[in-house]
Amino acid sequence: DAKTTQPTSMDCAEGRAANLPCNHSTISGNEYVYWYRQIHSQGPQYIIHGLKNNETNEMASLIITEDRKSSTLILPHATLRDTAVYYCIVRAYNFNKFYFGSGTKLNVKP
Amino acid sequence: NAGVTQTPKFRILKIGQSMTLQCTQDMNHNYMYWYRQDPGMGLKLIYYSVGAGITDKGEVPNGYNVSRSTTEDFPLRLELAAPSQTSVYFCASSTSGRRDDEQFFGPGTRLTVL
Numbered sequence: 001d002a003k004t005t006q007p008t009s010m011d012c013a014e015g016r017a018a019n020l021p022c023n024h025s026t027i028s029g030n031e032y033v034y035w036y037r038q039i040h041s042q043g044p045q046y047i048i049h050g051l052k053n054n055e056t057n058e059m060a061s062l063i064i065t066e067d068r069k070s071s072t073l074i075l076p077h078a079t080l081r082d083t084a085v086y087y088c089i090v091r092a093y094n095f096n097k098f099y100f101g102s103g104t105k106l107n108v109k110p
Numbered sequence: 111n112a113g114v115t116q117t118p119k120f121r122i123l124k125i126g127q128s129m130t131l132q133c134t135q136d137m138n139h140n141y142m143y144w145y146r147q148d149p150g151m152g153l154k155l156i157y158y159s160v161g162a163g164i165t166d167k168g169e170v171p172n173g174y175n176v177s178r179s180t181t182e183d184f185p186l187r188l189e190l191a192a193p194s195q196t197s198v199y200f201c202a203s204s205t206s207g208r209r210d211d212e213q214f215f216g217p218g219t220r221l222t223v224l
Contacts, residue, residue, distance in 0.1 A: 043218055099152070
């Protein structure tokens, strides 16, 4: 099962783009990359997911490298409300092994 | 839709006591999950269910039991509470278990065992 590696914490200025990296070097060809975030001990919130192509929705963009060994979540204009722990997750073939990891604590500063 | 709801929000138990954490979803999702989150850590899967009457173990099932008698409800039972079960418990649901299907999470239950 693929695991992910993320920085423990990152800072971002309000209004600037936040780029959160994730390494998943052992990912298999049929595994998806998911991003969730958790704001102050609330339930995790789905952000975006992708397989091979870059994806964009109203919340964020997901850039996946061509070899799929890493990805970057982009919040184009970070606000103070985006301060949260961001989890990069590789969805294993056996879905009962959905590893969350420790995530990246994003601090958006005024 | 209320989505995924959990009760209670907070609970303090004494060692050896029992309790049931309730989880209900109104999205007609077949798949439901229970996770626990220890301080500063990610979520770990306890049990999951693929439909009424069907449950299976996740990563950390010891000390817990579940049942799924209806599509909407997925209660988690702690029979003999231990301090190691102090955690925040999250329930989630999804339409299916496919790799491209997102999970919707409840607000969590904060449990302390003393």
